[in-house]
Each structure stands twice: as C-alpha cells, then as structure tokens.
Amino acid sequence: MTFVEKPILLDVNGLTVAFATDRGPVTAVRDVSFSVREGEILSIVGESGSGKSVTLLSLLGLHDRKTTRVNGMVSFRGRGILDLSPGELRSIRGREIGLISQDPMTALTPVYTIGWQIAEQIRAHERISARAARKRAVELLGEVGLSNPQEAVDRYPHQLSGGMRQRAVIAMALSCNPALLVADEPTTALDVTVQAQVLDLLLRLRKDFGSAIILITHDMGVVSEVADRVAVMYAGRIVERGETEAMFESPLHPYSWGLMGSIPPLAGPRLARLKSIPGMPPTPDRIGEGCGFAPRCAFARAACLERPPLRKIGTQAALCVLEEPERAALRRTVLSAEELA
Amino acid sequence: MFFAVLQRLGQMLFVMIGISALVFLIFFATPGSDPAARLAGRNASPETVEAIRKDFGFDRPLPVQYVIMMNRLFVTQDLTSFVNRGLRIVPAVAQAAPVTLSLVAGAAVLWVVGGILVGVVAALARDTLLDRGLMVLALIGVSMPVYWLGEVMNLVTQSRFHDTILFSWVPSLGYKPLLTDPWGWFKTLLIPWFTLAALYIGIYGRVLRANLVEAYQEDFIRTARAKGLSPARVMVRHALRTSLIPFVTMFGLDFGVLVGGSALLTEVVFGLNGVGRLTYQALLNLDLPMVLGTVMYASFFVVLANALVDVVYVLIDPRVRES
Numbered sequence: 001m002t003f004v005e006k007p008i009l010l011d012v013n014g015l016t017v018a019f020a021t022d023r024g025p026v027t028a029v030r031d032v033s034f035s036v037r038e039g040e041i042l043s044i045v046g047e048s049g050s051g052k053s054v055t056l057l058s059l060l061g062l063h064d065r066k067t068t069r070v071n072g073m074v075s076f077r078g079r080g081i082l083d084l085s086p087g088e089l090r091s092i093r094g095r096e097i098g099l100i101s102q103d104p105m106t107a108l109t110p111v112y113t114i115g116w117q118i119a120e121q122i123r124a125h126e127r128i129s130a131r132a133a134r135k136r137a138v139e140l141l142g143e144v145g146l147s148n149p150q151e152a153v154d155r156y157p158h159q160l161s162g163g164m165r166q167r168a169v170i171a172m173a174l175s176c177n178p179a180l181l182v183a184d185e186p187t188t189a190l191d192v193t194v195q196a197q198v199l200d201l202l203l204r205l206r207k208d209f210g211s212a213i214i215l216i217t218h219d220m221g222v223v224s225e226v227a228d229r230v231a232v233m234y235a236g237r238i239v240e241r242g243e244t245e246a247m248f249e250s251p252l253h254p255y256s257w258g259l260m261g262s263i264p265p266l267a268g269p270r271l272a273r274l275k276s277i278p279g280m281p282p283t284p285d286r287i288g289e290g291c292g293f294a295p296r297c298a299f300a301r302a303a304c305l306e307r308p309p310l311r312k313i314g315t316q317a318a319l320c321v322l323e324e325p326e327r328a329a330l331r332r333t334v335l336s337a338e339e340l341a
Numbered sequence: 342m343f344f345a346v347l348q349r350l351g352q353m354l355f356v357m358i359g360i361s362a363l364v365f366l367i368f369f370a371t372p373g374s375d376p377a378a379r380l381a382g383r384n385a386s387p388e389t390v391e392a393i394r395k396d397f398g399f400d401r402p403l404p405v406q407y408v409i410m411m412n413r414l415f416v417t418q419d420l421t422s423f424v425n426r427g428l429r430i431v432p433a434v435a436q437a438a439p440v441t442l443s444l445v446a447g448a449a450v451l452w453v454v455g456g457i458l459v460g461v462v463a464a465l466a467r468d469t470l471l472d473r474g475l476m477v478l479a480l481i482g483v484s485m486p487v488y489w490l491g492e493v494m495n496l497v498t499q500s501r502f503h504d505t506i507l508f509s510w511v512p513s514l515g516y517k518p519l520l521t522d523p524w525g526w527f528k529t530l531l532i533p534w535f536t537l538a539a540l541y542i543g544i545y546g547r548v549l550r551a552n553l554v555e556a557y558q559e560d561f562i563r564t565a566r567a568k569g570l571s572p573a574r575v576m577v578r579h580a581l582r583t584s585l586i587p588f589v590t591m592f593g594l595d596f597g598v599l600v601g602g603s604a605l606l607t608e609v610v611f612g613l614n615g616v617g618r619l620t621y622q623a624l625l626n627l628d629l630p631m632v633l634g635t636v637m638y639a640s641f642f643v644v645l646a647n648a649l650v651d652v653v654y655v656l657i658d659p660r661v662r663e664s
Contacts, residue, residue: 057563060567062563062566062567066468086572090569090570090571091569092569093566093567093568093569094567094568094569094570095569098567099563099564099567101560101563101564101567102560103560106559106560106561107560107561107563107564108561108564109561109564109565109578109579109582109583110561110583110658110659110660111582111583111657111658111659113659120568120570120578121568121569121570124568124569124570124571124574125569156659156660158659158660169564172564172568
C-alpha cells in the first residue's frame with residue numbers, strides 16, 4: 001500500500017436539504033460535509049431517518065425539484081452538481097455515478113428483461129449498436145458472478161432470486177464504468193449468506209473497475225469489513241467521521257460509543273440482552289440548532305443546546321462539546337460499565 | 342402457446358353456451374307464463390299462439406325446446422321476429438352490427454388516445470394548475486350524461502350553428518356505410534364519436550393519472566432516473582408501460598359492453614340504427630326472438646373482448662406469461 005493520497009473525486013460541503021411539507025419546511029439534512037477519494041469506500045452509517053438516503057439522492061440530483069430545497073456545494077470531479085442543468089445532470093447519472101438500490105425486488109422494471117435494462121443504460125450514454133450493448137450486458141452479468149450470463153440476460157426480474165437480482169442491479173450500475181458507485185443499503189434486503197457474497201463482489205469490483213463507493217448502511221459489521229472511512233449520521237448531521245480502524249478503535253462521539261456498544265460480541269458469553277441506546281431519534285421537524293443527540297446522551301450539558309463545535313483528532317472529526325481528556329475519561333467509564341454488565 | 346389459445350377459445354365457447362342456456366331459461370321457462378303466447382307478442386290470435394307452440398315444440402321437454410331454438414337461431418337462421426313479421430333475427434342483427442361497431446371503434450380510438458394524453462400530461466404536471474384543470478375537465482366529461490351531451494351537440498351542429506362555417510359540413514343524422522361512402526361515414530360519425538368518448542376520456546384520464554402518480558413512487562422509476570434516461574423515456578418506457586395493465590382491463594370490459602349494445606343512448610340520439618337500438622325496440626315490444634338474438638350477440642362481444650384482454654396481458658406483462 002502506498003501512502004500517496006489519491007485525488008478527491010467527490011467533495012460535499014455544507015449540504016443542507018429541506019422538504020416543503022404541509023406544516024412548513026422540514027430540514028432532513030443539515031450542513032453535511034464529506035469527501036470521497038478515487039477508489040475509496042466511504043460508509044455512511046446511521047439509523048433510519050437520519051438523512052442517509054436523502055443525502056445520497058441529492059448527490060444524484062434525484063430529489064423532487066418542486067418540493068425540495070438543496071443548499072451547499074457538491075463538487076464531483078470539480079463540477080458543481082447542484083448547479084448543473086437537468087441535461088448535464090443526466091449525462092453524469094448512470095455514466096459517472098451509478099446507483100445501487102436498497103431493494104433489488106423493486107429496483108428493476110418488471111416488464112423488461114435485465115439485459116434490456118442494462119443495454120438501455122449503456123445506450124443512453126454511448127453511441128453503440130443494440131447488439132454490442134447486449135454483448136456488454138452479458139459480459140457485465142458474468143463480471144458480477146451470475147453463473148449463466150448468456151441465459152440470464154434474457155430473464156425477467158421476477159425469474160431471478162433476490163441475490164441474482166441485486167447482482168443484476170450492480171451490473172447495471174457498473175455498465176458505463178462509473179467513477180463512483182452509490183449503494184443505498186445494498187445488502188439489507190438479502191439473506192445473510194448472500195449479503196456476504198454481495199459485499200465480496202463490491203470489494204472485488206472496486207479493485208477491477210477502480211470505482212469509488214459510497215456505501216450506506218446501518219450494519220456496523222458491514223462497515224468494519226469493507227469501509228476505508230466512515231461517516232456517522234444522526235438526525236441529519238454527520239456527527240463523526242474518520243478512518244474505519246481509528247473509529248472502531250476509539251470513537252469520539254457519545255452516539256458512536258452507543259453504536260459500537262450495540263454490536264453483539266462474537267466471543268465470550270452470550271449477552272442476555274443486546275445493548276441499545278435509550279430513547280428514540282428525533283423526527284426531522286423537531287431538530288433545532290443544538291446537538292440532535294443531546295436528549296438521549298448521558299453526558300449532555302447546557303452547552304449542547306447550542307450548535308456543537310467540530311473537533312478534530314488525528315484522522316477523526318466529531319461534532320461534540322466534549323474535549324480531551326474528559327472525553328477519554330467518560331468513554332472509559334462507558335466501556336468499563338459495559339464490561340461489568 | 343397454441344394450447345393456451347385453444348384452451349381460451351374452449352372457455353369462450355363454454356361461457357357462450359352457458360349464457361344462451363340462461364337466456365333461454367329466463368325467457369322461455371319462467372313458470373306461470375306461456376312461452377308461445379310471449380313469442381307471439383301482444384294481441385296475437387289464438388291460432389298463431391297454437392302454431393308457434395307446435396313450431397317451437399313447447400309441448401316437448403325443455404332440452405328439446407332449447408335445441409330447437411338454438412338450431413333455428415344459429416343453424417337454419419330462420420327465426421323471425423314476431424312483431425315485425427318476416428324480419429329474420431340474424432340478418433337484422435348483422436345489419437345493425439356494423440353501425441354499432443363503427444360508432445364504438447371510432448370512439449374507442451378517441452378515448453384511448455385522449456385518455457392517455459390527459460393522464461400523462463396531468464401526471465407530468467402534477468399539482469400544477471394544468472393538472473387541476475385537466476382533472477376538472479375530466480370530471481365534467483364523466484358527469485355529462487351522454488344523451489344530454491348528444492342533444493346539445495345536435496342542437497349546435499344541426500340547428501343553431503349549422504349554417505356557420507364551423508358546422509356546415511355536418512351531414513344530417515343517420516348512418517352511411519363505410520364501404521360505399523367512406524367520407525360520409527366519417528363525417529356522420531365524427532360528432533357521435535366525440536360524444537360517446539367524452540365520458541371515457543374522463544374516466545381513463547383520471548385512472549391513468551392516478552396509476553402514473555403511484556408508479557412514480559416506485560423504486561424502479563428511481564432506478565430509471567438514476568440511469569440517466571430522459572424524462573420522456575422514463576415516463577413512456579417505464580411508468581406508462583407498467584401502468585397499462587389496469588387500463589387494458591378497463592378497455593376490454595368497456596369496449597365489449599358498448600359493442601354489445603350499451604351505446605344505446607348515443608345511437609338513439611344520433612339516429613344510428615345499431616344493435617343497442619335494436620335491443621331496445623325488441624324489449625319495448627316484447628319481441629323475444631329478437632331479444633334472444635341481440636343478447637347472444639352482446640355476450641359474444643363481451644366474452645371475445647375478455648379473451649382479447651387476456652391475450653394482451655400476456656403481451657404486456659411477462660409475469661402473466663408463466664402462470
């Protein structure tokens with residue numbers, strides 16, 4: 001491994017997404033910043049409703065333009081995605097950024113063969129004959145590990161299993177050799193054994209195709225296995241980000257402590273009860289300026305009602321008022337309490 | 342595939358026979374009334390009634406009566422009306438059928454094209470003034486009774502404004518055969534087509550809009566957009582294509598029923614001697630042989646339309662193909 005940093009592919013700065021609703025605007029994502037380097041896997045972790053998927057859709061400009069207001073800067077290969085015309089955006093979608101949906105059961109149009117759907121994407125971006133596009137589709141299906149691509153290319157989505165469909169979806173996302181793959185919980189709807197296969201596939205494809213991947217998930221096991229870097233989202237904000245190893249070694253934010261603590265241990269005696277964070281995440285319309293996690297945080301204080309500062313330690317950064325060495329001390333008490341329990 | 346079609350045809354035949362038996366039983370085996378007297382119509386002499394009884398075998402068992410009736414209706418085709426003496430049933434229906442078919446087929450083209458246009462435009466312009474306006478127009482189309490709309494059209498095009506440039510081309514009411522006078526056929530039917538189609542454009546437009554709006558919530562539409570396809574392609578190839586199934590179902594039923602005689606009101610208003618009108622007059626006069634003939638004709642088209650819908654299902658939805 002070389003230590004030369006690869007160039008930044010995607011740079012998100014101060015991204016804020018608000019929806020117009022009947023009861024006024026609701027801010028689902030606030031002031032989110034992160035970047036992805038070429039060929040890197042960034043994992044965005046968080047509970048349902050924390051704004052992961054909304055962030056991802058605005059990267060592709062797929063939000064509803066009528067009801068959604070997106071502010072901030074999203075720069076992909078130096079181009080501001082949010083300022084592009086619909087036509088320019090379309091030439092990026094599918095060609096330079098590929099999307100892998102959460103549920104392979106519903107992500108494919110039911111009335112066309114998967115080969116047709118892959119060829120459709122290729123032909124939307126390249127001047128290529130139908131036969132050549134079909135040949136590419138067969139190659140891609142082989143690439144993602146479908147055992148009989150020649151035959152699978154003419155199958156309809158309902159004729160394939162969940163894992164095979166997800167492979168087809170991945171093949172489609174890869175079809176124009178995109179620099180960035182955006183995967184929205186790609187393994188959530190799959191069996192555990194198939195999950196592992198799909199993750200292996202993503203890792204292998206990263207090597208073969210050189211695509212960077214943004215992997216959205218709520219599965220910490222997946223994160224530790226594949227991600228180079230992690231961003232933890234809570235209530236519309238990225239509360240902590242950093243390199244995976246460091247994050248798992250010494251998480252900075254109290255929410256991350258809870259998140260790591262809720263992973264069931266593989267070794268040792270079985271827990272009577274899985275650890276969980278008490279309380280519920282706030283709904284987007286009830287988030288103020290202050291730290292969204294404060295109501296559930298055991299160490300909340302008056303300062304948490306104000307906008308939390310960004311503290312950087314090494315490769316990590318967290319949105320939290322806690323400072324060293326107090327943070328380290330508190331974290332030790334949490335960990336030792338866990339060990340005692 | 343061949344076997345499936347054969348099976349479907351067999352089912353059709355079975356349903357047709359069932360309907361014919363049912364219709365026969367309702368009209369000729371209802372207890373407490375004499376089928377011979379009914380067949381003879383009002384004010385028939387006792388000799389006529391007696392002759393009919395012998396002729397149709399009403400003194401013999403029911404199954405024999407049924408067979409005799411069907412034989413005269415379909416095989417020898419010499420079943421005649423008892424009100425308009427000497428008028429044969431099958432040729433009368435065969436003469437009225439092209440009128441109804443012309444009316445309904447033309448209106449169907451209009452309402453399919455119009456319904457798709459209204460639905461697609463409204464779905465694309467969702468929640469804008471254009472969408473609201475189209476939906477109100479559609480509702481007005483659904484709400485206007487066809488006999489009223491028809492009379493208003495006649496009033497405007499035949500009477501009040503007939504002498505203006507706008508409507509001077511409209512010929513007088515009545516049907517002109519397609520084969521001998523295609524241009525006259527087109528001109529006489531144009532106003533009736535629009536009149537009949539107004540209701541269905543409204544219904545189909547509203548239903549399609551609702552289906553499309555629902556389709557746009559689907560994951561596969563998000564996938565299609567994420568592929569970088571143009572909005573037109575996403576609409577036509579992905580949203581519209583998957584929303585067509587309920588559309589086709591409705592079309593099959595409506596078309597079959599209309600060709601079978603439900604276009605009666607339009608036919609009467611525009612003086613078109615179609616099957617609907619034939620049935621209506623037969624019912625008024627208790628002309629049972631004619632009723633039997635027109636009901637059989639109507640059921641044939643309803644059953645045929647349903648079979649065609651099934652075939653179209655197979656064409657547009659691969660998930661139906663296996664089952």
